[in-house]
Amino acid sequence: MYELRHLATLRAVADEGSFGRAATRLGYTQSSVSQQIAVLEKVAGGALFDRPGGPKPVRLTPLGGVLLEHARDLLHRADLMSDAIERFRAGDGRIDIGTFQTVSNVILPTLIRELRAAHPTCDIRLFEEETDQPDLSELDLMFFDSRIDGTDHLLLVKDPYVLVTRAGDFPQGPVDIKELDGLQLVAHPPVCDQGRFEDFLTGQGVQPQIVFRTSGNEALLAMVRAGLAAAVMPRLAVQQDDLEIHELEPRLPPREIYLLWHAGRTPSPLAAHAIEIAQRVAADLPGIS
Amino acid sequence: MYELRHLATLRAVADEGSFGRAATRLGYTQSSVSQQIAVLEKVAGGALFDRPGGPKPVRLTPLGGVLLEHARDLLHRADLMSDAIERFRAGDGRIDIGTFQTVSNVILPTLIRELRAAHPTCDIRLFEEETDQPDLSELDLMFFDSRIDGTDHLLLVKDPYVLVTRAGDFPQGPVDIKELDGLQLVAHPPVCDQGRFEDFLTGQGVQPQIVFRTSGNEALLAMVRAGLAAAVMPRLAVQQDDLEIHELEPRLPPREIYLLWHAGRTPSPLAAHAIEIAQRVAADLPGIS
DNA sequence: TCACAACCATCGCCGTAGACGATAGAGTCG
DNA sequence: CGACTCTATCGTCTACGGCGATGGTTGTGA
Numbered sequence: 001m002y003e004l005r006h007l008a009t010l011r012a013v014a015d016e017g018s019f020g021r022a023a024t025r026l027g028y029t030q031s032s033v034s035q036q037i038a039v040l041e042k043v044a045g046g047a048l049f050d051r052p053g054g055p056k057p058v059r060l061t062p063l064g065g066v067l068l069e070h071a072r073d074l075l076h077r078a079d080l081m082s083d084a085i086e087r088f089r090a091g092d093g094r095i096d097i098g099t100f101q102t103v104s105n106v107i108l109p110t111l112i113r114e115l116r117a118a119h120p121t122c123d124i125r126l127f128e129e130e131t132d133q134p135d136l137s138e139l140d141l142m143f144f145d146s147r148i149d150g151t152d153h154l155l156l157v158k159d160p161y162v163l164v165t166r167a168g169d170f171p172q173g174p175v176d177i178k179e180l181d182g183l184q185l186v187a188h189p190p191v192c193d194q195g196r197f198e199d200f201l202t203g204q205g206v207q208p209q210i211v212f213r214t215s216g217n218e219a220l221l222a223m224v225r226a227g228l229a230a231a232v233m234p235r236l237a238v239q240q241d242d243l244e245i246h247e248l249e250p251r252l253p254p255r256e257i258y259l260l261w262h263a264g265r266t267p268s269p270l271a272a273h274a275i276e277i278a279q280r281v282a283a284d285l286p287g288i289s
Numbered sequence: 290m291y292e293l294r295h296l297a298t299l300r301a302v303a304d305e306g307s308f309g310r311a312a313t314r315l316g317y318t319q320s321s322v323s324q325q326i327a328v329l330e331k332v333a334g335g336a337l338f339d340r341p342g343g344p345k346p347v348r349l350t351p352l353g354g355v356l357l358e359h360a361r362d363l364l365h366r367a368d369l370m371s372d373a374i375e376r377f378r379a380g381d382g383r384i385d386i387g388t389f390q391t392v393s394n395v396i397l398p399t400l401i402r403e404l405r406a407a408h409p410t411c412d413i414r415l416f417e418e419e420t421d422q423p424d425l426s427e428l429d430l431m432f433f434d435s436r437i438d439g440t441d442h443l444l445l446v447k448d449p450y451v452l453v454t455r456a457g458d459f460p461q462g463p464v465d466i467k468e469l470d471g472l473q474l475v476a477h478p479p480v481c482d483q484g485r486f487e488d489f490l491t492g493q494g495v496q497p498q499i500v501f502r503t504s505g506n507e508a509l510l511a512m513v514r515a516g517l518a519a520a521v522m523p524r525l526a527v528q529q530d531d532l533e534i535h536e537l538e539p540r541l542p543p544r545e546i547y548l549l550w551h552a553g554r555t556p557s558p559l560a561a562h563a564i565e566i567a568q569r570v571a572a573d574l575p576g577i578s
Numbered sequence: 579t580c581a582c583a584a585c586c587a588t589c590g591c592c593g594t595a596g597a598c599g600a601t602a603g604a605g606t607c608g
Numbered sequence: 609c610g611a612c613t614c615t616a617t618c619g620t621c622t623a624c625g626g627c628g629a630t631g632g633t634t635g636t637g638a
Contacts (some may be wrong), residue, residue, distance in 0.1 A: 001293060002293060002370065002371070004291065005292065018585075018586095019586060020584085030585085031589095031626080031627065031628075031629090032627070033586095045374070050553060051587090052553060052585095053585070053632090054635040055583075055584045055585065055634080055636085056585085062377070062382065063378070066373055066374060066382060067370070067374060070366070070373060074366055077366065078291060080359070084359060085355060088352060093355065264341060266339055266351070268352065309614075317597075317598090318597070321596070321598070324595095341605075342605035342613090342614065343604075343605035343613060344605085344614065345606080579638100583634100583637100584633100584634085584635085586632085586634105587633100588629100588630085588632100590627105591626105591628090592625105593624105593626085594624090594626100595625095596621100596622090596623090596624090597620105597621090597622080597623100598620085598621085599618105600617100600618090600619090601617085602615105603616075604614080605613085606611100606613080606614095607611085608610095
């Protein structure tokens with residue numbers, strides 16, 4: 001089998017025209033170079049250099065020329081490989097992140113801005129699929145609103161459910177959840193934490209009347225603004241300031257936003273950095289914990 | 290430094306999902322594979338596989354994925370290299386041959402036909418430059434009409450000079466060289482052996498009158514056919530049968546056609562085969578030796 | 579023609595990379 | 609909780625490969 005070390009020696013000898021000078025350049029002795037070329041010649045099955053003797057430079061045989069041509073290519077690509085590894089360890093490379101709407105609006109933009117600032121050539125791919133059973137086997141990181149078996153996790157924020165109304169439709173300040181009973185509301189589809197939240201309300205004997213469901217935050221808020229109904233949704237999903245936000249009393253279990261990654265899998269340096277950034281960004285979110 | 294052997298092991302482990310099975314496939318023991326991967330991980334500076342333990346298959350880390358991607362490419366190209374060497378040793382590859390007109394017409398066509406028949410994918414390049422000081426440093430083989438210092442050689446044919454006339458212009462049979470004195474002739478330019486031949490005539494006190502010179506055999510013969518003059522040229526240059534060929538007496542030193550190659554340089558297998566074929570083809574030339 | 583210089587091949591010596599076998603440790607599954 | 613299936617590691621040993629020295633070959637200059 002050919003080895004890269006031998007091929008590097010072949011190249012050096014061809015470039016220098018001398019076993020001795022090649023040895024000097026590579027930090028070997030002349031006899032080592034001689035042996036390495038001898039090994040290569042055995043593997044290749046023929047002489048690679050003609051040795052005229054005396055001070056004349058050695059010269060590639062036709063066979064040596066063929067081998068060198070391929071060797072240069074291989075060595076070049078081996079260098080590219082080393083570089084790629086080095087860059088990857090420094091945080092370059094690809095990262096696949098699963099996300100959902102609120103995170104896409106609130107945390108991800110900052111995360112991506114910082115990530116790209118730190119690693120300008122990295123390749124970030126986002127996957128947004130709203131489902132109860134997300135598949136993170138192909139993802140480096142995933143934002144999700146609950147933990148999943150077989151994952152390590154980081155709790156980023158606790159995001160309380162709030163009632164969103166047009167200004168004046170409700171008295172300012174907290175709202176008792178009993179008032180939600182029978183109330184017309186718009187809300188997210190009952191998947192993920194929204195489902196748990198509504199189950200909890202039901203458990204409390206509170207049964208709102210959901211007149212419209214969509215996973216689009218913007219659409220929900222537009223409905224509120226249009227006077228269709230009030231909305232119950234996590235506070236982070238509300239970035240508007242032309243609507244009133246009412247906390248609910250008594251306190252309900254908030255939606256928890258986790259950053260998940262496969263347990264027992266070594267994260268890429270880029271993913272590790274992303275986790276770190278995400279933690280800091282989430283901690284800086286105003287007023288929620 | 291990465292070595293191909295290690296990369297091959299990496300690939301096998303990734304394909305098999307298990308150190309042990311990779312070992313079996315490669316003819317190693319499990320502990321060897323474990324060590325090789327450990328070496329690679331040290332060079333790469335991070336884990337290449339996640340080892341879940343138990344019967345679960347090992348799985349590439351992101352770093353391992355990057356390395357494997359490059360490793361597959363390198364290993365594939367190393368295979369191509371081995372194949373290329375193997376083919377070259379079997380006689381495939383490129384051959385550069387220097388030639389001149391007569392040989393191009395008489396010996397080369399057969400040589401090339403046989404060479405291509407034996408090595409269908411070989412790459413034959415011909416260089417025809419008529420000069421006294423040919424440069425064969427870039428050629429594998431060269432046909433030439435004298436020996437050159439620093440070359441090995443093979444004498445292919447001795448090609449006597451003859452007088453070529455229209456039928457009836459000269460009585461049939463040999464012609465004494467004295468008759469050439471003052472005779473109007475067409476001939477090759479006085480390079481290579483043609484120069485030596487004319488010097489020899491001059492030394493004999495014979496001084497023809499050369500009325501036209503060209504290195505084109507066909508043009509010379511056309512002039513003879515047109516009645517401009519007779520021609521003196523090597524017999525092999527005359528492939529026509531509508532003209533008369535007269536031997537010269539006394540016998541003059543014939544043009545010798547050699548096949549030359551650099552002394553002390555290992556020939557390519559293809560060149561070696563070509564030499565062998567050329568020798569046989571030349572020996573089969575009718576009536577000349 | 580005779581050192582001399584430049585260069586490669588080869589030999590003996592030696593250190594170590596690496597293959598092997600055995601065993602320990604970690605994880606999964608009934 | 610044992611049985612099973614993995615990998616990591618340790619000790620042993622071989623052999624690959626580096627080094628220094630030496631000898632042979634070729635071209636050069638006095």
